[in-house]
Amino acid sequence: MISSAYRWVVGFVWVALICITAIVCSIFAKPGAYERFFKAMVRGLFRVLAIPVRVRGTGQLAPQGAGRLYLCNHVSLFDVPLLCGYLPGMIRGVEWGRHFRWPLYGLMIRRIGNIPIDRDDAFASMRSLQKARRRLESGHSLVIMPEAHRTVDGKLRQFKRLPFHIAREAGVEVVPVGISGLYGLHRKGSWMIRSSRLLLRVGTPIPAGTVKSSTAAELRDLTRQRILELVERP
Numbered sequence: 465m466i467s468s469a470y471r472w473v474v475g476f477v478w479v480a481l482i483c484i485t486a487i488v489c490s491i492f493a494k495p496g497a498y499e500r501f502f503k504a505m506v507r508g509l510f511r512v513l514a515i516p517v518r519v520r521g522t523g524q525l526a527p528q529g530a531g532r533l534y535l536c537n538h539v540s541l542f543d544v545p546l547l548c549g550y551l552p553g554m555i556r557g558v559e560w561g562r563h564f565r566w567p568l569y570g571l572m573i574r575r576i577g578n579i580p581i582d583r584d585d586a587f588a589s590m591r592s593l594q595k596a597r598r599r600l601e602s603g604h605s606l607v608i609m610p611e612a613h614r615t616v617d618g619k620l621r622q623f624k625r626l627p628f629h630i631a632r633e634a635g636v637e638v639v640p641v642g643i644s645g646l647y648g649l650h651r652k653g654s655w656m657i658r659s660s661r662l663l664l665r666v667g668t669p670i671p672a673g674t675v676k677s678s679t680a681a682e683l684r685d686l687t688r689q690r691i692l693e694l695v696e697r698p
Contacts, residue, residue: 471513471657478509483572490575499554506549519550521666531600533631534639538609539646547607555605593630600634618647623688628680635676640667640687642694665694
């Protein structure tokens, strides 16, 4: 209980600092100019909370010359900072629209270029994903959680099909990512933040040619299988 309370208090203060810093930087500089500092601050969140993080597989990613779509399992509130801080390059996300109404954090993710999505409105979701497609086509990388909702039992949920339609239309490679340890750290419906070692594993990218030649259902099933292989059982 004491360590959990410490992590909430310190984490809240650190996230507030990250938000303020990112908002100020976004006013006076282009995103690429402060990206390294921003990512370092996000990684610092895990250090001040004494949460060890291991990263595997990033060395197989070629130097980025085109947009990539990272697809990852959705476990906890810590998913987003973990991906933001430890995946290489400048990456933005497609995030639940309600988050954009949160004080400070909502302004920050809007300023840095995350894309809101309304899970309850199919037409609004399609517009958001079309915006994501245009972003990918322009050479930017995005991360999407294809489960749409956090797991409630540590197991991988079924994937939505829309992200895979977007990947095919944009003609970009898909990079499967698996996160392990987060379910033990913090889970949906609980206020406890326990001690846990986190592992972020980047899988072999699915080439753009394979993405374009596959159906959305085939690509969804292939990506889900790849992520299952990357995730350790809780």
